Amino acid sequence: MLTSVAVPIAQEHKMLLFDPTGTSAKFFSPHNPYLVLTSLPTSGVWPTVLADFLISHKINKVAVIYSANDFNQSQAETLKSKLEAAKIKPVYYHAVPTDTSNYTVLIRTIEATHPKALIEFGYPTNDIAFLQNLQASGAKFNMVFTIFPGQQLALIEKNVGTKALEYTYTYPTPPLLVYNKVNYGMPMSEFEKIYTQTTKRPVDFLTVAGYNAGLIIQKTLATSKEFNQLALRNAINTFSGKLFTLNGLFKINNEGAQIGEFLPVGQFQPTKTGIVLHVVYPQNIATGKPIYPAP
Amino acid sequence: MRKKNIRLIIGIILILVMTALFALLPKIYNNNFLLFNIMLYIALAEGLNLIYGFTGYLPFGYVGFFGIGAYSASLLILLLHVGVVPAILLGGVAASIVGIILTPLLRLSGAYFAIANLAASQAIYYIISNPHLENITQGPYGIMLSSVYDATASYNAMLIVMFFAFMLVLFFRQSRFGLSLMAIREDSITASVAGVNVVLARTIAWLLSAFVAGLCGGVFAWYTSVFYPETVFSLNISIFAIVFVLFGGAATLIGPLIGTVILYGMYNFIGISTPQYFQLIYGLLIVMLIMFLPNGVVSLFKKVKDYVP
Amino acid sequence: MELFFYALISGILYGIFFALVGIGLNLIFGVMRMVNLAHGDFIMLGAFGAWLAYSKLNMNPLLAIPIEIFIFMIIGFGVYYAFVPRLSKSRDPEMLSFILFFGIAQIIEALAIFAFGNNQKSIPFSTLGKGSISILSQSIPFSWVVSAAISLLMIGFVYYYLYFTRTGYATRAIMSSPEEASSVGIDVSKISAFAMGIGLSLAAIAGVLAPFMIGSIDPSIGASLTTTSFAIVVIGSLGKPIGTILGGIIYGLAMMFMQTYLASWTNLVPYVILILILLVKPSGLLGKKVRNA
Numbered sequence: 022m023l024t025s026v027a028v029p030i031a032q033e034h035k036m037l038l039f040d041p042t043g044t045s046a047k048f049f050s051p052h053n054p055y056l057v058l059t060s061l062p063t064s065g066v067w068p069t070v071l072a073d074f075l076i077s078h079k080i081n082k083v084a085v086i087y088s089a090n091d092f093n094q095s096q097a098e099t100l101k102s103k104l105e106a107a108k109i110k111p112v113y114y115h116a117v118p119t120d121t122s123n124y125t126v127l128i129r130t131i132e133a134t135h136p137k138a139l140i141e142f143g144y145p146t147n148d149i150a151f152l153q154n155l156q157a158s159g160a161k162f163n164m165v166f167t168i169f170p171g172q173q174l175a176l177i178e179k180n181v182g183t184k185a186l187e188y189t190y191t192y193p194t195p196p197l198l199v200y201n202k203v204n205y206g207m208p209m210s211e212f213e214k215i216y217t218q219t220t221k222r223p224v225d226f227l228t229v230a231g232y233n234a235g236l237i238i239q240k241t242l243a244t245s246k247e248f249n250q251l252a253l254r255n256a257i258n259t260f261s262g263k264l265f266t267l268n269g270l271f272k273i274n275n276e277g278a279q280i281g282e283f284l285p286v287g288q289f290q291p292t293k294t295g296i297v298l299h300v301v302y303p304q305n306i307a308t309g310k311p312i313y314p315a316p
Numbered sequence: 317m318r319k320k321n322i323r324l325i326i327g328i329i330l331i332l333v334m335t336a337l338f339a340l341l342p343k344i345y346n347n348n349f350l351l352f353n354i355m356l357y358i359a360l361a362e363g364l365n366l367i368y369g370f371t372g373y374l375p376f377g378y379v380g381f382f383g384i385g386a387y388s389a390s391l392l393i394l395l396l397h398v399g400v401v402p403a404i405l406l407g408g409v410a411a412s413i414v415g416i417i418l419t420p421l422l423r424l425s426g427a428y429f430a431i432a433n434l435a436a437s438q439a440i441y442y443i444i445s446n447p448h449l450e451n452i453t454q455g456p457y458g459i460m461l462s463s464v465y466d467a468t469a470s471y472n473a474m475l476i477v478m479f480f481a482f483m484l485v486l487f488f489r490q491s492r493f494g495l496s497l498m499a500i501r502e503d504s505i506t507a508s509v510a511g512v513n514v515v516l517a518r519t520i521a522w523l524l525s526a527f528v529a530g531l532c533g534g535v536f537a538w539y540t541s542v543f544y545p546e547t548v549f550s551l552n553i554s555i556f557a558i559v560f561v562l563f564g565g566a567a568t569l570i571g572p573l574i575g576t577v578i579l580y581g582m583y584n585f586i587g588i589s590t591p592q593y594f595q596l597i598y599g600l601l602i603v604m605l606i607m608f609l610p611n612g613v614v615s616l617f618k619k620v621k622d623y624v625p
Numbered sequence: 626m627e628l629f630f631y632a633l634i635s636g637i638l639y640g641i642f643f644a645l646v647g648i649g650l651n652l653i654f655g656v657m658r659m660v661n662l663a664h665g666d667f668i669m670l671g672a673f674g675a676w677l678a679y680s681k682l683n684m685n686p687l688l689a690i691p692i693e694i695f696i697f698m699i700i701g702f703g704v705y706y707a708f709v710p711r712l713s714k715s716r717d718p719e720m721l722s723f724i725l726f727f728g729i730a731q732i733i734e735a736l737a738i739f740a741f742g743n744n745q746k747s748i749p750f751s752t753l754g755k756g757s758i759s760i761l762s763q764s765i766p767f768s769w770v771v772s773a774a775i776s777l778l779m780i781g782f783v784y785y786y787l788y789f790t791r792t793g794y795a796t797r798a799i800m801s802s803p804e805e806a807s808s809v810g811i812d813v814s815k816i817s818a819f820a821m822g823i824g825l826s827l828a829a830i831a832g833v834l835a836p837f838m839i840g841s842i843d844p845s846i847g848a849s850l851t852t853t854s855f856a857i858v859v860i861g862s863l864g865k866p867i868g869t870i871l872g873g874i875i876y877g878l879a880m881m882f883m884q885t886y887l888a889s890w891t892n893l894v895p896y897v898i899l900i901l902i903l904l905v906k907p908s909g910l911l912g913k914k915v916r917n918a
Contacts, residue, residue, distance in 0.1 A: 025458070025542045030349055033467040047460045047542055089447045089889055090456040091544065116447040117884075118892040119456075120849070122840035123639075125766060126884045129631050146745055150840040157750040157766040159757050180747045180841055374720065420904050427660040427723045431855050432903045435896040438852070442892045551848065562724065596735035602728025606721050607711060 024048055031055045037250045041234040042227070045091050049276035054254050056277040059237045060230040060268050065095040067192060067284050071166065072103035074286045074302040075138060078313065080164065084113035084136035086127060086151075093119075093142040096168075100140065112136050121147060124154040137314075138164035145169045149180045156185040163314030166190040171197055171287060171298075172226040183296055186289045188315035190301075193287035194226040197298045200267050206236040209267045233268040240264065288312065319622040324490050327569050327625030331482040334358075334573070338475055350584060352471055352539055355478045356532055357580050360553070361560040361572035362481040363528030368558070369566035370488050370497040371521050373422065376430040376554055377437025381411040381526040383549040385533025387444055390459045391452070400464050404473065404534035411530025412523045414440070422518055437549065445545035458544035461537060470539035477531045484524060485569045489625060497521055498567065556580075559598050562605055565612025569625040574613055631763045632881040638765065638773040640877020642831070642838045644870045645776035646850065647857035648783060649827035652866045654858070655800045656820040657709060659722035663730035665850030667697070667825050670733065671832020672842040673741055679748045686748055686833055687775070693829040701822030704729075709821070710814060730847060737844035745841035753837055772834040779830055783866055786823070796820055856899040 024043030031038035032053050039057050040048075044064040048056060075083060083104060087097035094116065101111055112134040117127065128151075131139060139162045141151045148167040155165065170177045171191035178186060201208040207215070212232060213224050222228075237257070245256035254277075262272040262281065272281030286302040288311050299309025338355055342348055360382065368374050389407030392398040398406065421432050447455040488494035499507040500514050508514045533548060540547075556579075564575025579598065587594030609615060617624055650664040661667075674693050675686035708725060712718050753768040760770075787793040795816050798806040807813045836842055853876070861872030876895060883891040 025544065025547065026540065029462075029465065029467075029539075029541045032465070033348070034346075047458065050462055052462070086888075089445060090546075091458055094447060094456055116889040118442065118889065120892070123838070125769075126632055126635055126881050127888060129635075130628055130885050130888075133628055146841065146843075149745055149747060153747060153750065153840065157757075157768060159764060159766075176744060180745060182749055372717075372720070374724070421900075424903055426717070426719045428903060430723060431660075431852070432900055434852060435856070435899045439893055439896040439900065442890070442896070447889055592735040592738040595731050595738075599728045599731030599733075599735060602731065603725060606725040606728065607708070610715065610721060 028053070028056060035250055037253050039234055039238055041230045046095065046278075047091070049278045051276055054251065054277070057237070057254070057257055057273060058277060058279040059234040059271070060279060060282070061194075062280055062282055062284070063095075063278050064092050065099050066280075067168075068096050068100040069103070070283060070285050070303060071140070071190075071192070072100050072107075074311075075104065076107045076109065077302075078311070080138045080313075081109050082135065082137040083109060083111045084131045084134055084139045085111050085115075085142070086113065086124075086131065086139070087116055087142035088119040088121065088144060088147050089116040090119045090144075093144070093147075096142045119144065119147070122150045124151045125158055128155055128158050128160050132160045132162075136162065138162070138166065140166045142168060145173055145176060149177060152177070152181040152185045152189070156181070161315075164190060165315070166286075168192060170289065171284075174298075175223050175225060186296055187291045188288065188312060190286055190288050190311075191298075192284035193298055193300055194284065195229040195268050196224045196226070197287065198269075198285070198300065200265070200269050202265065203267055204263075204265045205240060206232070206266050212267055229268055233266050233271075236266050237264075237271060286311075320490065323623050323625050324486070326623060327486045327489065330570065330573075330625055331479065331486065334482070335475060335479050338478070339472075342471065348467065348471060352474055354576065354580055355474045356536060357556060357560060357576045358573055359474070359478040359481040359532050360529060360557040361564075361576050362478075362485045362569075363525050363532065364557045365485055365561050365566055365568075365572045366488060366528065367521050367525035368561060369485075369568070369571075370494055370501065371518055372501040373518075373522070374426075374430045374558065375525070376434035376558070378433075378525075378529055378557055379549055379551060379553040380433075380437025380440045381414065381529035382533040382536070382553055383437070383441060383444070383545070384411045384414050385530030386537040386543065386548040387453060387459070387533075387545075388530070389534030390461055390537045393461060393464060394459070395452075400466075400469075400538060401473070404531060404538065407534030407537075408527045408530035411526045411533070415523045415526030419519055419522065422515075422522060434551075434554075437551075437554070441545060441549035444549070453545075456545060458542065458547070459537065461541045464538065465541045467539070470535060473535045473538065474532075477528070477535055480531070481528050482569065484528065485572075486625065488521075489567075489569055493517065493520075556583075559602065561612075563601060563612055565614030568614050571612050571614040627763070628885050630761055632885040633878070634760050634763050634765060635769065636878035636881035637874055638769045638877070639838065639881060640874035641773040641780075641870070642776045642834060642873070643853070643857055643876050644861075644873025645779055645827065645834070646831040647854040647861070647873060648780060648866050648869045649824035649831070650851075650854045651858040651861070651869050652783070652820055652827070653824035655866060656796060656817050657722075658719055659709065659712070660719070660726065660855075661824065662723055662726035662851055663733055663847070664726075664828055664854050665852075666730045666733040666737075666847035667828035668832040668835060668850050668854075669737060669842065669844060669847040671697070671829030672835040672846075673737065673746070673832075673844075674829065675833040675836060676746045676748060676842065679752060680746075686752060686836070689833050690775075690830055693833065694826045697826040697829040698822035701825040702818050704825070705814075705818040705821040709817065730851070734844050734847055741844060743843060743845075745843050746836075747841035748836040750837055768837040772837050775834060776831070779827065780867075780870060783823070783827070787866065792816060792819065852899075853895050856895040856902075859899055859902050 024040050027038055028048050032055050037055050041059055042061050044061050046063045046065050085097050087093040113131050148169045171193045199209045201210055216224050241253050241256050245253045264271040270281035274280050285300050287298045287300045289296040289298055300307050301311040341351055364378050385407035388410035389403040392403040392406055418436055424432055444453045445456050449455055496512040497517055504514050560575035560579055561572045565571030583594050650661055653661045671693055675689045678684040678689040679686045712722050715721050750768040753771045757764040757766050758770050795811045799813055803813055857872040857876050860875050862868035879894045883894050
């Protein structure tokens with residue numbers, strides 16, 4: 022939301038804007054060289070791997086419920102068009118208002134369509150309400166996917182309990198997705214140690230994104246030969262695609278959007294002490310096998 | 317000279333000074349965004365003053381007109397390729413048309429009107445942002461107007477809208493029309509017996525008030541160039557305008573101006589990073605005002621009140 | 626058809642809870658002719674009370690109810706004596722109280738953010754009992770049934786108080802005419818203060834149940850709860866607390882059927898109902914009069 026105000030200001034004043042996580046495709050345009058997104062790809066491409074996962078596992082009855090806002094709708098539409106390209110038509114595909122806090126009846130309605138996977142795209146508030154209601158409703162689905170457990174696990178887990186997350190799927194992001202092979206800044210293991218020592222707080226994705234934004238800015242200043250805004254932007258182009266940080270590959274396109282990262286599919290699987298996240302797709306970085314259908 | 321004429325001259329001078337000030341400030345102060353927002357809220361507060369100050373109807377959903385203006389102007393530009401300036405004017409007209417649709421609400425009194433108006437603005441918001449209307453309003457995706465982006469021109473447009481809002485309020489303040497509105501506010505039955513067309517007068521004030529908010533919305537859309545439904549239908553816009561008017565003093569030209577400059581200034585210092593401090597302060601301010609100063613800061617100048625524009 | 630019954634049953638349960646959400650607002654309006662625009666924020670405070678009881682004191686959140694009744698009675702008396710007598714003497718008490726309570730709402734929300742932060746808080750539904758119950762062969766979450774039952778009980782108390790006690794009788798006398806009530810020797814301000822206390826307590830009790838019916842809570846939920854309450858009260862009948870049950874159930878059913886059949890338009894429901902009722906049945910709403918039941 023802040024980004025939507027900041028983008029025209031930056032453009033007007035010809036100042037380069039580094040944005041940690043503003044993922045709406047609308048922010049970016051070829052006319053505006055004054056914007057660089059440091060983490061996360063634009064939201065429309067997030068479900069790419071998820072769609073492949075569903076298709077490759079022949080999960081052909083998919084229910085999608087999403088909150089009616091730019092961030093969630095762009096994901097829902099991408100997922101839908103990818104599935105339809107593979108001849109899979111969602112059995113349920115509906116938007117709900119973003120401030121929906123009670124999903125009980127909705128879950129019931131979805132259950133009646135007998136999907137093999139239920140994908141909910143929402144903001145953290147929605148994901149919390151959804152997962153809570155899902156658990157209370159007693160409804161069973163072979164696969165349930167939500168966005169924010171992969172980014173703000175501590176918040177979601179505190180609100181819905183560990184049990185409600187068992188066997189659910191998400192997009193894992195750092196620190197759930199560990200990048201220790203870096204060529205700039207601290208690797209994840211080291212950052213996690215130092216951050217928790219200093220602040221006594223757990224690392225979540227937003228922490229990583231903040232640190233990553235700092236790294237990119239530092240690298241930009243170190244690389245640029247001149248201190249003017251367009252020289253800074255050109256400096257970024259010289260290392261874009263070559264920089265590996267704890268957030269993965271940093272690569273921007275000509276509009277300044279981050280395209281180096283991708284969001285795999287992960288599943289929370291129960292262990293004796295709680296839950297652990299396994300990356301289950303794509304295969305080349307998988308750390309475990311999906312348990313499908315969920316018991 | 318008669319008090320009323322002196323008041324008129326002071327009012328005109330005030331308007332000219334403020335307009336000149338905002339025209340020149342960008343040359344020495346480079347935070348255009350802040351200047352723009354102050355002008356925007358002055359215009360909105362003065363627009364709300366037209367209906368609240370002069371008729372006593374408190375439009376809690378004033379933001380609905382602002383949002384309609386922003387969306388109508390933007391969609392005219394994007395879908396029908398109307399020029400920016402006519403699109404903004406038509407945005408104001410669209411807000412007035414919605415005002416006409418909502419005129420039955422004026423039959424309600426006091427709190428009922430306020431809440432019904434709030435409900436109406438929320439209903440408009442949920443309709444515009446609904447994904448089923450994506451082909452027309454772009455639903456929750458919001459609007460991108462960067463093709464017509466022009467920081468200087470849109471700043472100047474805001475300046476003109478502010479000037480227009482000032483002139484309307486001054487007209488209300490000085491004219492028989494304004495007086496008859498105030499008579500209705502005090503006692504509508506007596507006023508109608510005295511030959512005032514109560515319904516017509518109220519409706520005119522209501523539509524002009526909506527028109528100003530619609531213009532503000534259109535200019536805001538042009539200046540911001542990227543916005544979402546929740547940006548232009550944010551209840552905070554109504555709340556800010558109401559609080560600024562209450563604080564300064566309704567039914568005067570200078571009251572909403574004082575309210576906006578002081579409170580928005582304060583908001584800018586403490587409110588943007590920690591909005592809850594500002595929320596606490598204006599909450600306390602409202603309570604104190606209602607209890608001890610129900611007519612706003614302007615009512616402190618009792619001795620010269622006939623000269624206050 | 627199965628979905629229809631599910632929406633029907635859950636709509637009724639949801640609606641009974643929302644009757645409790647609205648009833649305090651209606652009581653205060655009926656007695657004082659003042660719109661408590663901070664109503665939703667008192668509900669929010671009640672909800673945080675339950676959350677504190679559960680997460681900090683390891684209590685069953687329902688045990689917070691008696692404590693909150695006590696606390697909110699005191700707050701109610703405080704609010705009444707601090708503001709109402711002075712406002713009643715002013716030019717336009719209804720409008721000024723409306724704005725005043727709006728200010729109070731802002732203060733409460735800001736203080737709640739200081740105290741609890743901006744993040745969502747929730748209480749596991751299982752604290753009200755695990756699993757689900759079968760009603761008309763539809764399995765309904767147990768926590769819903771418990772919440773609706775408690776709501777019904779509280780509304781029953783209000784009914785009993787208004788119609789079967791002496792103070793209740795006096796309260797109803799003030800509702801129909803404060804002047805006449807005072808002329809027959811009823812202490813209007815004492816009874817009104819008591820009504821304010823009851824009104825806020827009812828809001829707080831609705832708050833205790835809110836984490837189970839509405840979902841996770843945060844300091845900003847007050848504003849929309851106030852509008853929703855207003856809609857429910859207006860549907861039922863302003864100034865007639867018992868009519869609120871009808872309003873609540875109509876609201877609950879409308880919400881649940883919309884969610885089932887036209888999900889993305891659900892949010893329009895309370896606002897459209899509110900405007901329609903205000904416009905189509907304006908009989909008593911014109912001027913300062915209150916609608917008759």
